[in-house]
Amino acid sequence: MRDERRPTLTDVAERAGVSKSLVSLVMRDEPGAGAETRRRVLEAAGQLGYQPDSRARLLRSGRxxxxxxxxxxxxxxxxxxxxxxxxxxxxxxxxxxxxxxxxxxxxxxxxxxxxxxxxxxxxxxxxxxxxxxxxxxxxxxxxxxxxxxxxxxxxxxxxxADAEGSGLAVDHLAGLGHTAIAHIDGGRAPGAAERRRGYRAAMDRHGLTGRILPGGLTESEGAAAARALLADPPTAVTVFNDRCATGVLDVLSRNGIAVPDELSMVGYDDSSLARLAHINLTTVAQDxxxxxxxxxxxxxxxxxxxxxxxxxxxxxxxxxxxxxxxxxx
Amino acid sequence: MRDERRPTLTDVAERAGVSKSLVSLVMRDEPGAGAETRRRVLEAAGQLGYQPDSRARLLRSGRxxxxxxxxxxxxxxxxxxxxxxxxxxxxxxxxxxxxxxxxxxxxxxxxxxxxxxxxxxxxxxxxxxxxxxxxxxxxxxxxxxxxxxxxxxxxxxxxxADAEGSGLAVDHLAGLGHTAIAHIDGGRAPGAAERRRGYRAAMDRHGLTGRILPGGLTESEGAAAARALLADPPTAVTVFNDRCATGVLDVLSRNGIAVPDELSMVGYDDSSLARLAHINLTTVAQDxxxxxxxxxxxxxxxxxxxxxxxxxxxxxxxxxxxxxxxxxx
DNA sequence: GCTGCTGCCTGGAACGTTCCAGGGCAAGGA
DNA sequence: TCCTTGCCCTGGAACGTTCCAGGCAGCAGC
Incomplete structure (x- = not known):
């Protein structure tokens, strides 16, 4: 039952009583076939359960x-x-x-x-x-x-526009009244340099002095950065991405630091992670x-x-x- | 430069001065070619940068x-x-x-x-x-x-063996001295029924009465289940999977419930999530x-x-x- | 010497498409 | 009437492989 040969163009053509070239046209929805014939061909194809063979198609068309x-x-x-x-x-x-x-x-x-x-x-x-x-x-x-x-x-x-995104985060925090805003960066990860740059620029714009901690793109790198933060916590932090941010969040809550009461945090990506009700992370959404x-x-x-x-x-x-x-x- | 035609069997054959059938043999490493000819063919193929066209290959061989x-x-x-x-x-x-x-x-x-x-x-x-x-x-x-x-x-x-896995979790917790062990289940998720069954059987085996809370396979479902748990917390809980377990963990730590001091937890899957240093989840590993x-x-x-x-x-x-x-x- | 084998090699027919050159045929213009 | 012009449609040649049926040596055995 399993190895019945798959129907081909020729099978469909025979059944519909036309040439295989015509079937080919119809299947590709190209002009050049009459309405009635087109219908007959499609019907035959449907009955046979015909599916074009992509390999043959590619081989011939080069695409x-x-x-x-x-x-x-x-x-x-x-x-x-x-x-x-x-x-x-x-x-x-x-x-x-x-x-x-x-x-x-x-x-x-x-x-x-x-x-x-x-x-x-x-x-x-x-x-x-x-x-x-x-x-x-x-x-x-x-x-x-x-x-x-x-x-x-x-x-x-x-x-x-990653730099701009970091800027939005800093603007938001500064607007809320924060002045001690740290950034946990993404190291050599794609986009990290850009986000770091945007952070620095925005801090300058607000006349604030920045503080950058090495982070990364994974939860554990975030957790590590958070532990480094504990000694002298700022009032707000922008994090390289959401994944890293959840690592930070986790360490903070384990150490009894309330978010956002004691520390505000902005992530980056608006990944499905951030949208989770229990995380509920303020974040910079990439569109x-x-x-x-x-x-x-x-x-x-x-x-x-x-x-x-x-x-x-x-x-x-x-x-x-x-x-x-x-x-x- | 981009659309130089890729070399084909025929090109290689011409260059090596043999038939394309022979080249085909050599490329597939099949017997039937002399050592010297084989060498010459491979050399020609190398020089041309020949790569077999998988589509054509598949079309012909039907595989x-x-x-x-x-x-x-x-x-x-x-x-x-x-x-x-x-x-x-x-x-x-x-x-x-x-x-x-x-x-x-x-x-x-x-x-x-x-x-x-x-x-x-x-x-x-x-x-x-x-x-x-x-x-x-x-x-x-x-x-x-x-x-x-x-x-x-x-x-x-x-x-x-999902039932057996749940059993391992319960055995472990019971062995540590827990008696109030709840299970947060996976609802209709694949494997959930089996894990629930294993949990029940193991609790019976230890002469304990079980308690099953509706959960799910995502973090937010875990978080919801955890909130339901807060009213009357057990001393231990087995969770449908790691992802759900991290949701539970998060709600617990936000509510100041220390894990594992006040509540022990076992996940399921040993996904990369569980292995993260800051989560460090005891879990049932699927092999x-x-x-x-x-x-x-x-x-x-x-x-x-x-x-x-x-x-x-x-x-x-x-x-x-x-x-x-x-x-x- | 002939036969039969084995080892190396070749030619050509597939595979299921698309593409191209054309062939009928009806309608329309000269 | 005949030629054009479209519109449908057909036949056959590709595409780059693999597979099959051989061919042609050279060699052993009778």
């Missing part, structure tokens, strides 16, 4: 209509981005091919896997590869880096919908060789005020 | 050597499973095709995406589809359900390595029509004692 996506399977924010990409891809006629970076499968391997599949373009989420190797890759196919700036003219970039849609349209534009003006697309972030910020005690 | 994997992109435990699957797949000669279930892309859609790619088998992580629809699917191709039991003879199942390897071998065995004795593979779990359990105060 795969496949966009490769490389993401970190452990990153909640990447999960949000992938979700957005799927949604954005829905109406484009392109499919997504996912390839995950895991603990023992690095980015190079993830990319190599996609290359075999003959993707037409690559969308990399917060890629860690060197600019040089991304550049080399972009010689083979269009490459879009999502959520990480890349200094090379061959690589498109879609990212949020995932716009970012993913932009990344997708850009990739497709490159594939179709459309003229492009600006290589970098910068999406403005916005502040989402929830329960972890309040005026200082 | 894709592709295993479809459907996973929930928001589930940390699925992330661990996918990681394991990639590792397990490494030496098998099969590739993984990922398809994610997201907030607006349901399981049916994720599966449909894979069907187009002509996968030879499907591995579904904790599938939510009805047994009937999985059964229908299994008529088309081998289907392995990972981490969720399915009552249908056509579908293979790889899962951990991800064995489970993923089993799922993969099973899928491949089905594809190759090997005889199979037991449809269900049940992997024993084990307890990982970390910092959230201690004797009652």
């Amino acid at each position: 795969s209509r496949l966009l490769g996506v490389v993401f970190g399977i452990q990153h909640p924010f990447h999960a949000d981005l992938v979700t957005g990409l799927y949604t954005a891809a829905r109406e484009t006629g392109y499919e997504l091919a996912l390839s995950a970076v895991t603990a023992d499968r690095d980015e190079a391997e993830a990319i190599a896997g996609l290359l075999q599949d003959r993707c037409e373009a690559l969308i990399l989420l917060g890629p860690h590869s060197s600019a040089a190797s991304l550049a080399r890759l972009s010689g083979r196919m269009p490459v879009v880096s999502l959520a990480r700036p890349v200094r090379h003219t061959g690589v498109d970039v879609v990212r949020s 995932v919908t716009t970012m993913t849609r932009s990344a997708l349209t850009r990739a497709i534009a490159r594939v179709q060789n459309e003229p492009i003006t600006r290589r970098e697309i910068i999406v403005p972030p916005h502040l989402v005020v929830r329960g972890t910020t309040a005026p200082p005690a | 894709s050597r592709l295993l479809g994997v459907v996973f929930g992109i928001q589930h940390p435990f699925h992330a661990d499973l996918v990681t394991g699957l990639y590792t397990a797949a490494r030496e098998t000669g099969y590739e993984l095709a990922l398809s994610a279930v997201t907030a607006d892309r349901d399981e049916a859609e994720a599966i449909a995406g894979l069907l187009q790619d002509r996968c030879e088998a499907l591995i579904l992580l904790g599938p939510h589809s009805s047994a009937a629809s999985l059964a229908r699917l299994s008529g088309r191709m081998p289907v392995v359900s990972l981490a969720r039991p399915v009552r249908h003879t056509g579908v293979d199942v790889v899962r951990s 991800v390595t064995t489970m993923t390897r089993s799922a993969l071998t099973r899928a491949i065995a089905r594809v190759q029509n090997e005889p199979i004795t037991r449809r269900e593979i049940i992997v024993p779990p084990h307890l990982v004692v970390r910092g959230t359990t201690a004797p009652p105060a």
Whole structure:
């Protein structure tokens, strides 16, 4: 039962009493077939449960209509981005091919896997590869880096205005009356430098002196930073990302420091983590919908060789005020 | 520069001065070519940077050597499973095709995406589809359900002995001297019924009366359950999974209940969440390595029509004692 | 010498599509 | 009347592989 041969174009053509070329046309929704015939063909296809063979299709047409996506399977924010990409891809006629970076499968391997599949373009989420190797890759196919700036003219970039985002966080806290505002940074993580810069600039703008603690992008790095904070706590802190922020939150609550009563906190990403009712984190939202849609349209534009003006697309972030910020005690 | 045609078998054949059939043999490492010729062919292929076109290869051979994997992109435990699957797949000669279930892309859609790619088998992580629809699917191709039991003879199942796992948690707590041990369950989530059953059986075994609170598989459901717990806290609690447990932990620490001093807690999954230093959750570990390897071998065995004795593979779990359990105060 | 084998190699037919060049046929203009 | 112009439609050649049926040496055995 299992190895019945799948129906092919020829089967459908026979059943509908037309040529396979015509069936091909109809299946692709191209003009050149009469209404009645079209109906008959679709009916036959439906009855046989015909599904076009993507391999044959690609082989002949030289196109795969496949966009490769490389993401970190452990990153909640990447999960949000992938979700957005799927949604954005829905109406484009392109499919997504996912390839995950895991603990023992690095980015190079993830990319190599996609290359075999003959993707037409690559969308990399917060890629860690060197600019040089991304550049080399972009010689083979269009490459879009999502959520990480890349200094090379061959690589498109879609990212949020991270400096501006940090600025929003600081403005919000300063507006509440905070003056001792620390920043737990993301080290070498994608976007970290930019956010640090935005923090510094905003502090300067408000005439405040900043204080930067080394952090990272994971919960445990946040927890470590929080412990360092305990000795001499500020009244407010902006954190590199939500994941790191939850680590900070956890250590604070274990040490009896009430948030936001004793300490206000702003995260970054508005990942699904921050939205959880019991975390309820004030955070800087990256506009995932716009970012993913932009990344997708850009990739497709490159594939179709459309003229492009600006290589970098910068999406403005916005502040989402929830329960972890309040005026200082 | 970007659209240089990729070299094909014919190009290599010409360069090496042999037929393309022979090149094909050599590339596949099959017998039937002399040592010297083989060397010459490989050299030519190397010089041209030849990479076989997988699509054409698959089209002709009728095989894709592709295993479809459907996973929930928001589930940390699925992330661990996918990681394991990639590792397990490494030496098998099969590739993984990922398809994610997201907030607006349901399981049916994720599966449909894979069907187009002509996968030879499907591995579904904790599938939510009805047994009937999985059964229908299994008529088309081998289907392995990972981490969720399915009552249908056509579908293979790889899962951990969930009842036994709950038992381990209870035994551990009882062994520490706890008698008031509650269970926060997973509702209709995959595995929940089994874990509930194991909890009840173990409590009976120890002559204790159980108490089950409705929970779920997410942090917020855990947080809600924890709030329900506050009115009349037990001395220990076993939780459906790690993700739910972190929700519980969070509410507890906000309400000044010390873990494990005032309340011990055991999670389930040993997801990367539990391993975080600041969470440090005692938990029941599903043996991800064995489970993923089993799922993969099973899928491949089905594809190759090997005889199979037991449809269900049940992997024993084990307890990982970390910092959230201690004797009652 | 012939036969039969084995080891290396070749040619051509698939696989299921898409693409291109055209073929009928009806309607419309000269 | 005949030629054009569209509209539908068909046939067959690709695409880059693998697979199958051989071919042609060289060598052993009779």
